[in-house]
Amino acid sequence: MTAVVNCFVIGGTRVLARCADQLVAAGVRVEGVFTDDPAATAWAAEHGVPVLDPRADLVAALTDTPVDYLFSIVNFRILPGAVLELPRVAAVNFHDGPLPRYGGSNVAAWALYEGASRHAATWHRMTERVDAGAVLLERWFPIRTHSTALSLTYETAEVGIALFADLVPHVAAGTLPEPVDTSGRERRFYLQSDRIADGGLIHAGTTAAEAERISKALDYGTFPNPLGVPTLVTAQGAVFTRQVRRIPREDPLPETVATAVTDSALTLSAPDADLLRD
CATH class of the missing domain: 3.10.25.10 (Formyl transferase, C-terminal domain)
Structure with missing residues (x-):
């Protein structure tokens, strides 16, 4: 009998809930959700999944319950290398912008300020260097004339949820898609303290x-x-x-x-x- 693929999820919002729905539908077992977000907590309660303290000792948790994947979805906690090395397959993060051009925080705002004509949702492997891991999936879309930081963030979230459907079959099989070649792209990183x-x-x-x-x-x-x-x-x-x-x-x-x-x-x-x- 093939072993069931399992994971932990850390983060929050409806983005986490809708992506977790896709995992469960594909037969992936969610061992727990590290969150204090109401939408994620409600999803966990509905599915009988333990809610764990997002500030807890993740190394201990992932050591006690080994998993194939760790998904970081709208998660603002920087995870250390000791945590990222524990999943058997990979730690994967959702980023609300194209990488490596718009790494870091508030990237929808920076894209609008800089006059970008298009944006992207990205799923990438996590490394100790924030937003620097291999891009697994990306989906580009045009920035609308009247887009704002809020509307572009929402639109990127919707695109990211839809794009996650392309990742789920790989997860259910315990694999990852071939990385996207981003070697020729410009790399920038925006700190939370940066101001427009x-x-x-x-x-x-x-x-x-x-x-x-x-x-x-x-x-x-x-x-x-x-x-x-x-x-x-x-x-x-x-x-x-x-x-x-x-x-x-x-x-x-x-x-x-x-x-x-x-x-x-x-x-x-x-x-x-x-x-x-x-």
């Missing part, structure tokens, strides 16, 4: 195109913002903004001039005029 445009400052030297990119990159809706709030610097002080949108003009002015002020918007005419919403 000094935290989102929009000043006299900021073009309208860049101001719009700043706004989209720092738009996390009602969720906690890890990077900062777009801030228009004026002679009267700083003005926090929620949105920046460009309005094309046929007769752009040589300098920035305020042409309209309302309770909800400040309209500026400039060489590349924009609309700033507070």
